[in-house]
Amino acid sequence: xxxxxxxxxxxxxxxxxxxxxxxxxxxxxxxxxxxxxxxxxxxxxxxxxxxxxxxxxxxxxxxxxxxxxxxxxxxxxxxxxxxxxxxxxxxxxxxxxxxxxxxxxxxxxxxxxxxxxxxxxxxxxxxxxxxxxxxxxxxxxxxxxxxxxxxxxxxxxxxxxxxxxxxxxxxxxxxxxxxxxxxxxxxxxxxxxxxxxxxxxxxxxxxxxxxxxxxxxxxxxxxxxxxxxxxxxxxxxxxxxxxxxxxxxxxxxxxxxxxxxxxxxxxxx
Amino acid sequence: xxxxxxxxxxxxxxxxxxxxxxxxxxxxxxxxxxxxxxxxxxxxxxxxxxxxxxxxxxxxxxxxxxxxxxxxxxxxxxxxxxxxxxxxxxxxxxxxxxxxxxxxxxxxxxxxxxxxxxxxxxxxxxxxxxxxxxxxxxxxxxxxxxxxxxxxxxxxxxxxxxxxxxxxxxxxxxxxxxxxxxxxxxxxxxxxxxxxxxxxxxxxxxxxxxxxxxxxxxxxxxxxxxxxxxxxxxxxxxxxxxxxxxxxxxxxxxxxxxxxxxxxxxxxxxxxxxxxxxxxxxxxxxxxxxxxxxxxxxxxxxxxxxxxxxxxxxxxxxxxxxxxxxxxxxxxxxxxxx
Numbered sequence: 001x002x003x004x005x006x007x008x009x010x011x012x013x014x015x016x017x018x019x020x021x022x023x024x025x026x027x028x029x030x031x032x033x034x035x036x037x038x039x040x041x042x043x044x045x046x047x048x049x050x051x052x053x054x055x056x057x058x059x060x061x062x063x064x065x066x067x068x069x070x071x072x073x074x075x076x077x078x079x080x081x082x083x084x085x086x087x088x089x090x091x092x093x094x095x096x097x098x099x100x101x102x103x104x105x106x107x108x109x110x111x112x113x114x115x116x117x118x119x120x121x122x123x124x125x126x127x128x129x130x131x132x133x134x135x136x137x138x139x140x141x142x143x144x145x146x147x148x149x150x151x152x153x154x155x156x157x158x159x160x161x162x163x164x165x166x167x168x169x170x171x172x173x174x175x176x177x178x179x180x181x182x183x184x185x186x187x188x189x190x191x192x193x194x195x196x197x198x199x200x201x202x203x204x205x206x207x208x209x210x211x212x213x214x215x216x217x218x219x220x221x222x223x224x225x226x227x228x229x230x231x232x233x234x235x236x237x238x239x240x241x242x243x244x245x246x247x248x249x250x251x252x253x254x255x256x257x258x259x260x261x262x263x264x265x266x267x268x269x
Numbered sequence: 270x271x272x273x274x275x276x277x278x279x280x281x282x283x284x285x286x287x288x289x290x291x292x293x294x295x296x297x298x299x300x301x302x303x304x305x306x307x308x309x310x311x312x313x314x315x316x317x318x319x320x321x322x323x324x325x326x327x328x329x330x331x332x333x334x335x336x337x338x339x340x341x342x343x344x345x346x347x348x349x350x351x352x353x354x355x356x357x358x359x360x361x362x363x364x365x366x367x368x369x370x371x372x373x374x375x376x377x378x379x380x381x382x383x384x385x386x387x388x389x390x391x392x393x394x395x396x397x398x399x400x401x402x403x404x405x406x407x408x409x410x411x412x413x414x415x416x417x418x419x420x421x422x423x424x425x426x427x428x429x430x431x432x433x434x435x436x437x438x439x440x441x442x443x444x445x446x447x448x449x450x451x452x453x454x455x456x457x458x459x460x461x462x463x464x465x466x467x468x469x470x471x472x473x474x475x476x477x478x479x480x481x482x483x484x485x486x487x488x489x490x491x492x493x494x495x496x497x498x499x500x501x502x503x504x505x506x507x508x509x510x511x512x513x514x515x516x517x518x519x520x521x522x523x524x525x526x527x528x529x530x531x532x533x534x535x536x537x538x539x540x541x542x543x544x545x546x547x548x549x550x551x552x553x554x555x556x557x558x559x560x561x562x563x564x565x566x567x568x569x570x571x572x573x574x575x576x577x578x579x580x581x582x583x584x585x586x587x588x589x590x591x592x593x594x595x596x597x598x599x600x601x602x603x604x605x606x607x
Contacts, residue, residue: 090481120482123482183482
């Protein structure tokens with residue numbers, strides 16, 4: 001198992017020995033002396049549901065922002081499918097199959113729900129400039145397909161009632177799902193969800209859990225930052241616990257629940 | 270009931286109809302002249318709106334692009350004897366190159382740096398046009414040859430026979446300007462409805478969201494900046510041929526502010542709104558000729574009042590008000606029953 005990334009890459013389709021989809025090594029980021037993420041290493045396997053938990057200020061969102069290219073790491077490496085990606089901007093990472101949602105929604109409020117999801121298809125569309133200016137038939141056809149795919153995704157996440165609604169007129173819970181639909185529209189290999197259940201009631205959280213299961217069943221690796229322990233413990237294959245930017249524990253939900261360090265960190269013991 | 274009202278009024282045919290019928294209501298050649306100028310400026314503003322309304326970037330130097338197109342056409346046809354279309358294309362290419370060179374480093378930065386850069390550029394170009402009298406005629410202005418396409422000259426002072434009818438050159442020019450406006454609107458709408466337009470609106474809506482789905486935001490901002498500059502340049506070229514005489518005023522900072530005011534007043538990101546803005550602000554000086562000295566003050570006041578009382582602009586605010594007034598029996602149950 002301890003072969004280097006390069007060697008395992010050649011046997012990528014060998015499912016018996018999965019190479020990590022995402023590997024983080026010695027990652028660090030400080031904001032003016034505060035180490036938000038400090039010498040952090042972990043690997044995420046393809047198809048996993050991997051949760052990152054920790055007390056407020058533990059560095060979870062910073063970690064997401066580092067992985068998705070919104071922040072530049074001070075030190076350390078990030079590899080996606082064996083390829084070094086630290087420091088790449090988000091638009092490049094999207095091409096490599098990474099997509100995410102945000103804790104504080106990032107929805108284009110000047111667009112409809114459908115257009116937001118169609119935006120997610122951006123990289124898969126022909127973006128010929130002349131075709132766009134003159135509205136060639138090929139462009140119209142590809143827009144029709146894109147629209148149909150986006151509609152299907154909106155139904156998939158359970159927002160079927162809002163297809164043509166203005167995003168600005170949609171309720172919070174629906175917007176959270178819409179953001180997932182947009183991320184899925186990019187056809188990601190890995191999907192990072194930043195507190196998907198925050199602000200949702202228990203019914204909505206249950207529906208979200210079903211949705212995440214469906215996404216994972218579709219072969220997409222899911223990484224989530226979440227405070228809802230019930231949700232985390234029920235859907236995660238493995239859990240990473242952060243405290244002051246460092247790895248406190250990593251393991252299956254059962255292992256994490258019984259870990260004395262974790263209990264101490266959470267209960268302030 | 271599967272009946273669905275179209276999301277948008279088919280604006281282009283309506284605009285075409287209005288432009289077609291307008292000459293019947295225009296009393297004289299003077300009115301026709303104003304209408305022609307308005308159409309050319311409105312087409313410029315439609316292009317500027319792509320940048321400001323959809324791309325969320327402000328250019329305070331668009332008149333400089335307009336002026337460069339105008340002067341390129343005037344100089345190349347007048348001094349160097351080119352025909353109109355190659356001169357126009359050459360001007361547009363020069364402007365595209367300038368916009369690209371200026372925009373490329375600046376549009377990588379977040380914030381309002383483009384406004385600063387275009388403000389400076391506009392002032393520099395206005396100064397150059399004013400000072401390089403040997404080329405541009407300086408503050409005295411420059412006479413421009415009539416528009417010549419494939420050997421045929423289109424002058425407002427001549428009369429032409431078209432399909433057996435005798436038509437004045439002024440009316441033909443109006444028709445050309447109207448066609449250009451329709452073309453400008455058609456292209457702008459195509460662009461807005463394409464993946465490129467969606468990416469642009471997303472840059473305005475949430476730049477982070479656009480980036481994480483793979484939109485290279487600085488690329489699209491640059492693209493739309495260049496396109497809107499080319500719009501201005503092309504319309505500047507036609508404007509020069511139409512008026513037959515241009516002064517540095519076409520490239521001035523004041524003219525840039527007028528163009529921006531039209532966008533803001535009419536309604537950012539509303540193609541027909543900004544046309545309305547152009548119409549109103551072009552008519553205003555005609556109606557208030559006594560207040561000519563206060564024209565800039567009026568523009569400033571209009572800009573301020575619009576931002577305070579209807580930040581979305583005239584047409585979007587009006588259409589929202591109409592929508593609110595009208596009861597909506599059709600739409601509510603229809604969406605529920607699907």
